[in-house]
Amino acid sequence: MQAVVTGATGFLGKRLVQSLCREGVSVRCVVRRSSNVGGLRDFLGDDWRKVDVARTELTDFSACVDALSGADVVYHAAAGLTGSTSTLFLNTVIPTRVLMDAALEVEVRRFVLISSLGVYGTASLPSGSVLDESSPVEPEPHLRDPYTYSKVVQEQAAWEAWRERRLPLVVVRPGVIFGLERGVLSGRVGVQVGGRLIAMGGGQTLPYTFVENCADAIALAGMEPGLEGEVFNVIDDDPPTAARLLKMLRRAGRRPRTVRVPGALIGGFSGLYEWYHRYSRGQLPGVITRYRSASMWKKLRFTNEKARRQLRWRPEVAFDEAFRRSLQGPDGRQ
Numbered sequence: 593m594q595a596v597v598t599g600a601t602g603f604l605g606k607r608l609v610q611s612l613c614r615e616g617v618s619v620r621c622v623v624r625r626s627s628n629v630g631g632l633r634d635f636l637g638d639d640w641r642k643v644d645v646a647r648t649e650l651t652d653f654s655a656c657v658d659a660l661s662g663a664d665v666v667y668h669a670a671a672g673l674t675g676s677t678s679t680l681f682l683n684t685v686i687p688t689r690v691l692m693d694a695a696l697e698v699e700v701r702r703f704v705l706i707s708s709l710g711v712y713g714t715a716s717l718p719s720g721s722v723l724d725e726s727s728p729v730e731p732e733p734h735l736r737d738p739y740t741y742s743k744v745v746q747e748q749a750a751w752e753a754w755r756e757r758r759l760p761l762v763v764v765r766p767g768v769i770f771g772l773e774r775g776v777l778s779g780r781v782g783v784q785v786g787g788r789l790i791a792m793g794g795g796q797t798l799p800y801t802f803v804e805n806c807a808d809a810i811a812l813a814g815m816e817p818g819l820e821g822e823v824f825n826v827i828d829d830d831p832p833t834a835a836r837l838l839k840m841l842r843r844a845g846r847r848p849r850t851v852r853v854p855g856a857l858i859g860g861f862s863g864l865y866e867w868y869h870r871y872s873r874g875q876l877p878g879v880i881t882r883y884r885s886a887s888m889w890k891k892l893r894f895t896n897e898k899a900r901r902q903l904r905w906r907p908e909v910a911f912d913e914a915f916r917r918s919l920q921g922p923d924g925r926q
């Protein structure tokens with residue numbers, strides 16, 4: 593099997609390339625001209641000799657066609673993670689459109705899109721609901737954050753290509769990916785304001801997946817037959833609650849400076865924060881709104897049953913071990 597991986601220089605992409613190499617897959621990494629492949633080379637070690645690298649801008653259709661020639665499967669992990677809405681649109685939505693056009697042109701057998709669990713519209717779900725692949729996609733992405741907005745629009749474009757042009761699409765929606773380099777804290781625990789972590793609630797389960805486990809699931813999404821049109825959520829078996837994660841961090845000697853907002857007060861606090869952000873014309877950054885709070889810090893239950901059943905995925909590294917391996921970074925912070 594010949595696979596193409598975009599975003600191969602990234603946190604997830606590196607592990608995906610490694611996972612594919614271990615499966616004996618021949619991998620071509622499509623990276624931009626400005627990408628630094630040194631980290632990927634060091635990370636892969638001996639496997640580096642097994643991959644080839646195509647320097648291609650994902651906005652250049654004919655260059656993408658060349659880069660994809662002979663490919664059976666495209667794993668599209670490249671995306672912007674930070675920046676304004678327009679920056680994220682340029683780095684996520686437009687490259688996806690061009691790459692899908694090229695994939696259709698060379699008639700790949702499978703196009704695996706790495707989306708995000710963040711695309712679900714969780715604000716309207718009752719507390720305690722199970723979030724699975726049938727849960728609704730965010731109907732108001734503009735009320736979330738620029739990243740979520742870009743991932744929702746990216747998926748919309750991909751589903752349109754699946755429906756109207758028969759792109760052989762499989763969508764993978766990982767939860768928060770953690771691991772060395774990123775640490776274990778994320779926006780699902782709370783937000784950083786002025787050097788402090790405002791920890792929201794604590795009882796909410798964190799939809800976490802260790803980067804190596806996640807990469808294995810994605811690799812399988814390109815290999816198992818008959819999955820076109822399917823979506824897979826990727827969350828590990830035993831994700832912690834936010835309170836448990838913070839306790840584990842303290843036990844490990846990491847003490848993020850934390851102010852805790854109890855779960856019952858999140859709605860009121862968020863309304864007040866949102867009001868003050870407007871009233872003070874941005875003295876506090878506009879990172880907390882009632883809508884975002886209802887989306888991010890609700891107590892939900894998560895399942896990986898579909899990925900376990902249809903991808904035959906088993907997260908190999910259990911949470912406690914993944915946590916230990918992730919803490920070798922500077923402060924356990926994402």
Ligand SMILES: NC(=O)c1ccc[n+]([C@@H]2O[C@H](COP(=O)([O-])OP(=O)(O)OC[C@H]3O[C@@H](n4cnc5c(N)ncnc54)[C@H](OP(=O)(O)O)[C@@H]3O)[C@@H](O)[C@H]2O)c1
Nearest residue numbers: 599600601602603604627669670671683707708766768769
């Ligand atoms: N991290 C998470 O918690 C998480 C959770 C769910 C889903 N995801 C998804 O997983 C994927 C990988 O995320 P990550 O955490 O590995 O991100 P990352 O470390 O920031 O890597 C992003 C990768 O995308 C490439 N890239 C960015 N803009 C590009 C462009 N315009 N053209 C070509 N390549 C571009 C980067 O290449 P350069 O080296 O050239 O910058 C890099 O290889 C993304 O699709 C993300 O949305 C991530």
